[in-house]
Amino acid sequence: xxxxxxxxxxAGYVVFLAFPLLxxxxxxxxxxxxxxxxxxxxxxxxxxxxxxxxxxGEQDLVGSGLxxxxxxxxxxxxxxxxxxxxxxxxxxxRSMINxxxxxxxxxxxxxxxxxxxxPLFMVLRRLELSNTLPGLTLVHVTFVLPFAxxxxxxxxxxxxxxxxxxxxxxxxxxxxxxxxxxxxLLAPGVxxxxxxxxxxxxxxxxxxxxxxxxxxxxxxxxxxVKFTGAExxxxxxxxxxxxxxxxxxxxxxxxxxxxxLRSGLMAGAVKG
Amino acid sequence: xxxxxxxxxxxxxxxxxxxxxxxAAAPDGPVKIKFQSLAWQxxxxxxxxxxxxxxxxxxxxxxxxxxxxxxDNVNDQLVTSFEAGDPPDVIHDDSPALSGFASRGYLxxxxxxxxxxxxxxxxxxxxxxxxxxxxxGGQGVYGVPFLQESQVIIGNKKxxxxxxxxxxxxxxxxxxxxFAEVSKKLTKGxxxxxxxxxxxxxxxxxxxGLNFGGTFFRTDGGKTTVKVEAGExxxxxxxxxxxxxxxxxxxxALGMGAADPLPGFYAGKYAMLPVGVYLRxxxxxxxxxxxxxxxLPPLKGATAEQGAVSxxxxxxxxxxxxxxxxxxxxxxxxxxxxxxxAKGDWLLPTSVKAAGDxxxxxxxxxxxxxxxxxxxxxxxxxxxxxGFDEWKSKVATPTLQQFFANKIxxxxxxxxxxxxxxxxxERYNQ
Numbered sequence: 001x002x003x004x005x006x007x008x009x010x011a012g013y014v015v016f017l018a019f020p021l022l023x024x025x026x027x028x029x030x031x032x033x034x035x036x037x038x039x040x041x042x043x044x045x046x047x048x049x050x051x052x053x054x055x056x057g058e059q060d061l062v063g064s065g066l067x068x069x070x071x072x073x074x075x076x077x078x079x080x081x082x083x084x085x086x087x088x089x090x091x092x093x094r095s096m097i098n099x100x101x102x103x104x105x106x107x108x109x110x111x112x113x114x115x116x117x118x119p120l121f122m123v124l125r126r127l128e129l130s131n132t133l134p135g136l137t138l139v140h141v142t143f144v145l146p147f148a149x150x151x152x153x154x155x156x157x158x159x160x161x162x163x164x165x166x167x168x169x170x171x172x173x174x175x176x177x178x179x180x181x182x183x184x185l186l187a188p189g190v191x192x193x194x195x196x197x198x199x200x201x202x203x204x205x206x207x208x209x210x211x212x213x214x215x216x217x218x219x220x221x222x223x224x225v226k227f228t229g230a231e232x233x234x235x236x237x238x239x240x241x242x243x244x245x246x247x248x249x250x251x252x253x254x255x256x257x258x259x260x261l262r263s264g265l266m267a268g269a270v271k272g
Numbered sequence: 273x274x275x276x277x278x279x280x281x282x283x284x285x286x287x288x289x290x291x292x293x294x295x296a297a298a299p300d301g302p303v304k305i306k307f308q309s310l311a312w313q314x315x316x317x318x319x320x321x322x323x324x325x326x327x328x329x330x331x332x333x334x335x336x337x338x339x340x341x342x343x344d345n346v347n348d349q350l351v352t353s354f355e356a357g358d359p360p361d362v363i364h365d366d367s368p369a370l371s372g373f374a375s376r377g378y379l380x381x382x383x384x385x386x387x388x389x390x391x392x393x394x395x396x397x398x399x400x401x402x403x404x405x406x407x408x409g410g411q412g413v414y415g416v417p418f419l420q421e422s423q424v425i426i427g428n429k430k431x432x433x434x435x436x437x438x439x440x441x442x443x444x445x446x447x448x449x450x451f452a453e454v455s456k457k458l459t460k461g462x463x464x465x466x467x468x469x470x471x472x473x474x475x476x477x478x479x480x481g482l483n484f485g486g487t488f489f490r491t492d493g494g495k496t497t498v499k500v501e502a503g504e505x506x507x508x509x510x511x512x513x514x515x516x517x518x519x520x521x522x523x524x525a526l527g528m529g530a531a532d533p534l535p536g537f538y539a540g541k542y543a544m545l546p547v548g549v550y551l552r553x554x555x556x557x558x559x560x561x562x563x564x565x566x567x568l569p570p571l572k573g574a575t576a577e578q579g580a581v582s583x584x585x586x587x588x589x590x591x592x593x594x595x596x597x598x599x600x601x602x603x604x605x606x607x608x609x610x611x612x613x614a615k616g617d618w619l620l621p622t623s624v625k626a627a628g629d630x631x632x633x634x635x636x637x638x639x640x641x642x643x644x645x646x647x648x649x650x651x652x653x654x655x656x657x658x659g660f661d662e663w664k665s666k667v668a669t670p671t672l673q674q675f676f677a678n679k680i681x682x683x684x685x686x687x688x689x690x691x692x693x694x695x696x697x698e699r700y701n702q
Contacts, residue, residue, distance in 0.1 A: 033595065036558035038539040058317060121356045130358065210352045213360070214307075215339050229312040230343040230366075232529040233554070 021247065027240035028052065034238050051237035052245075059223045060215075061242055068202055068220040069249055071133055075140040075201035078192045079148045082141065083193065087152035090183075092161070103151070105146045113143060117210050124211060136211045136219070140201040146192045155189025156182075191257055200255055220246050302332060303593050308339045309584075310346060313553060314701025316616035318518050323609055324444075326602060334596045336362075348439035354378040359588040361597045367401040367417060367582045367653055369568045374404040374414040375658070380587040380594055387602050390416065397621040400651040401582045413595035415584030418605045419619040421548045422570055422578055422645040423480060424638070425451075426555060429456055429564035431543040442644035444571045445576055448483070448510050455520035458543035467525035467533040467542040468511055473672040474664045475581075476546075478654050480507045483573030487653040488689075496657050498693035500686035506573065508675065509682055516678055536545050538563055546571075549642040553618040556637055578645075579652030582622060620646050652654065659700030669693045 022042075027035060037138040055061060071099060090098050115265040120139065129135030159182055205221040212218055224246060227239035290519065317340070323336045347369050353359040355375070363379075373379050391399075394417060400414040412459055432439065437454045441448040446454065455465030470476070478488055486504035490497055514521035522542065525533050531554055536542050536543045538559055545551070555565055570576050585605065587597045603609070607625030611632060614621040620643060621627055632643045654660045668689060675685035 033560050034537045034559040035643065036538060036554075038535040038541065054314065058314065117354045118352055121352055125356055125358065130356075206348075209345055209349050213339070213353065225342045226340055226345055228313060228342055230310075231531075231548070233313075233531045233551075235312070251326050 004049055016180065022241050024244045027236060028244050032237060051241040055238040055242040059226055061223060061245060064220045064223040067133060067217060071137050071140065071219060072201040074137045074197045075144060078141045079144050079197040080190055080193055081150050082146040083145055083264040087149050088156050091153040091156035108141055108146050113206065121210055131209055131214050131217060133217060136208055139207045139211060140204060144197045144200045148197055151193050151196065152189055153188055159185045195257060199250060213220050288520040302335045303596050304337060305361040305593050305597050306337050306339050307362040308341045308364060310341050310343050310364045312342065313617060315441040319612040319616035323604055327603055332411040334600065336600055350574050357590050359590055361588055361591040361593055362588045362601060363588060364391060365584055365586065367415065367584055369653065370402060370414045370584060370586060371404045374412060375407035377407060378589055379414040380589050381414065382587065383413045384600055386416060390602050390605060393607055393624055394622045395624065397650055398582055401580055401655060402584055415586040416601055416605055417582030417584050417622045419617055420580050420609055420622055420646065420649055421550060421619055422649055423547050424545060424570055424642060424645060425544050425546050425567045425568040426551065427544045427568050428537065428540065429566045431540065440568055442569045442641055445572045447572050451571050452510065452514060452518060455514060456518050459520040463524040463540060464542050465520040466514060467522050467536060468546065469530055469533050470526045470531045470676050473676060474668045477507060477672060479579035479652060481578050482577045482650065483507060483571060483575060485574055489653050491655050495698055498690045500689050505682060505686065512676065515676065517562060534558060549620060552637055562579065567641040569641050570648055576648040577650050578648050580649035581652055582654065659697045660673045663693045663696045667696060
């Protein structure tokens with residue numbers, strides 16, 4: 001009975017989580033008349049692919065999706081590459097400067113990004129990086145990095161220092177100890193940070209709006225917003241179809257990487 | 273780790289090569305200008321792209337690149353572009369946004385630059401919507417107005433016929449009193465005569481307020497203050513009465529955006545919707561088979577006047593090719609092209625030639641009624657008020673929402689609009 005209840009609760013939770021996605025799917029397959037019904041239905045009465053055809057026909061969804069993917073993957077990788085050594089240093093070498101640095105990392109998160117948009121854009125122009133994907137990646141890394149650093153240093157702290165000391169006693173040098181002992185235990189943290197950075201970049205709109213002016217370099221959020229009009233009026237069908245497609249890469253990325261999250265945990269347990 | 277860094281850096285350099293800015297035109301090559309459009313409806317995007325293609329084929333030396341922006345965030349994007357000196361050459365926006373841009377010197381003054389043919393094809397009332405202070409003590413023209421919106425009423429034809437009410441025409445519109453009577457007649461059981469979507473109530477109220485001479489602002493000796501007197505109170509009171517005295521308007525619709533009451537309209541829950549002319553497109557697209565609807569002309573108070581704002585094309589002050597941009601704009605906004613643009617956006621052309629086109633005066637989908645409403649449009653007084661945006665967001669929107677939700681009286685609302693509003697405007701008057 002208890003097990004059945006647990007499964008029931010779990011199923012309810014899954015349905016709750018899946019609701020937006022299923023509603024998006026249902027909406028994307030509806031005709032305009034059905035969408036405007038006062039009594040909405042889950043299953044479209046006359047399913048249509050017109051919304052998908054309109055979305056693809058009017059906007060460069062594939063191109064902008066690929067550009068978003070390049071930026072998000074580059075942001076995730078660069079963020080982790082930059083944050084990992086800094087996080088290790090902050091976690092392992094405690095000093096007044098490190099504590100101040102960590103405090104500053106947190107403080108930097110409270111500034112509204114809108115304040116820095118214009119100076120940032122001017123710097124990018126000076127570097128000839130405005131209107132380019134590397135420019136946007138640089139901006140995304142800049143705003144994701146502080147929190148990623150904070151996350152990672154927490155994961156490093158969670159790895160007992162004694163394990164490194166034991167490895168040293170066994171004759172392992174610092175690099176060997178980092179690669180063989182610390183890295184496997186940090187894998188879940190790294191994966192979680194990668195996910196955080198990827199999703200932050202994938203969904204980011206404001207910086208992309210400011211940095212990317214040329215339609216040939218527009219990312220997916222910039223393309224999606226083109227289905228909205230004045231006074232909040234939205235072309236719901238094509239927007240739902242395009243948004244549905246926009247969620248797919250995130251889901252795939254999650255599906256692929258979550259196994260790493262689990263295997264990382266197991267690896268850590270064995271080594272420990 | 274080094275390999276990873278090198279790989280990432282390599283990827284970025286590669287991507288930079290793929291996505292760098294287009295090369296500048298060669299000295300004797302074609303001039304390239306960027307046209308940022310805010311078209312968003314399917315037909316409108318098609319019309320815009322078709323006209324750009326037509327221009328590009330006929331003008332190999334002035335090539336236009338179509339860039340699509342969005343209404344949601346265009347002004348944030350433009351401010352950054354202006355500040356950084358990298359705006360599009362030709363800019364689509366609406367007239368309320370131009371005032372601030374003009375006073376900061378972001379836009380080119382087109383006063384003496386618009387070709388005579390285009391200038392004379394657009395009435396002075398429309399030019400007034402784009403004439404603003406230049407920030408140096410003078411006045412300039414900072415855009416070419418080409419599409420306008422009026423407030424009409426979309427009605428459920430079957431319900432109106434069943435109620436046996438007189439259907440108004442542009443020559444004989446309903447007065448607000450008649451409208452109130454008809455709304456009461458159409459209210460039965462769970463169905464309401466009218467739904468007032470008031471999620472963003474300010475522009476609607478200020479535009480309709482002109483029916484009774486309500487201008488909401490007074491300027492004396494260069495100083496602008498808020499006024500809420502008899503003329504300004506009239507429309508506010510009448511809508512409030514429909515909501516709480518006659519109970520012919522659904523209070524549940526107050527929090528809705530412009531298009532949100534449409535499902536209820538199709539289902540017969542609301543018999544009439546006072547909305548912008550462009551919403552007819554949504555009705556055509558979404559209404560169930562057999563649904564009969566009708567476009568009714570604007571209401572009449574002391575007059576049928578409404579405040580007008582325009583969609584505009586402007587040239588950036590920083591544009592390297594202002595002459596070429598203006599040539600393109602003159603083509604893009606000629607009479608026959610305005611017909612295509614107006615049809616695509618379901619709005620009203622400013623061009624006199626376009627307004628007389630058979631496509632704009634057909635009875636189909638209420639175009640005749642919509643186009644006739646242009647004669648009631650006058651420049652919205654708030655367009656000229658420095659600080660209007662802040663007054664609107666900080667004072668007027670919350671105050672009107674409270675008033676329409678019946679949480680404060682009209683006297684309270686008037687006091688707030690004036691007292692708090694004048695504090696806001698004081699800063700702009702200095």
